[in-house]
Amino acid sequence: MKDETAWHLVDADGKVVGRLASRVAQILRGKHKATFSPHLVEGDHVVIVNAEKVRFTGDKWNAKEYRHHSGYPRGYKAVNAETMRKRHPERILLEAVSGMLPKNKLRKVMMSHLKVYAGPSHPHSAQQPKPLAL
Numbered sequence: 001m002k003d004e005t006a007w008h009l010v011d012a013d014g015k016v017v018g019r020l021a022s023r024v025a026q027i028l029r030g031k032h033k034a035t036f037s038p039h040l041v042e043g044d045h046v047v048i049v050n051a052e053k054v055r056f057t058g059d060k061w062n063a064k065e066y067r068h069h070s071g072y073p074r075g076y077k078a079v080n081a082e083t084m085r086k087r088h089p090e091r092i093l094l095e096a097v098s099g100m101l102p103k104n105k106l107r108k109v110m111m112s113h114l115k116v117y118a119g120p121s122h123p124h125s126a127q128q129p130k131p132l133a134l
Contacts, residue, residue, distance in 0.1 A: 009129035021096035052089035090116040
């Protein structure tokens with residue numbers, strides 16, 4: 001008997017990235033449920049709005065780098081957090097939550113249950129997400 005998955009709405013305005021990401025990762029994984037099992041995806045769906053208004057502690061806006069490599073020679077690219085906030089503010093939370101989930105085949109499924117939006121509006125009102133106090 002599988003539980004019905006719930007939808008949660010999180011307002012990221014003024015929240016610290018790491019603390020928010022760790023709580024969202026627990027919900028996506030299903031650790032808040034009594035039926036938690038590490039080899040199953042039993043977590044809920046999470047919708048995060050106002051991702052552009054998150055905050056870092058310390059000097060992470062300038063010091064933190066988001067790195068990737070294209071696979072080609074000289075294909076290494078690094079962008080600091082401030083530039084990432086201007087270009088793709090939702091990716092800051094996506095990368096933070098992804099890093100807190102297990103590194104196996106379940107991560108992709110759990111990440112598909114996470115929806116992040118830079119502004120205050122989202123297209124998931126039909127699912128009636130319940131506000132989640134963090």
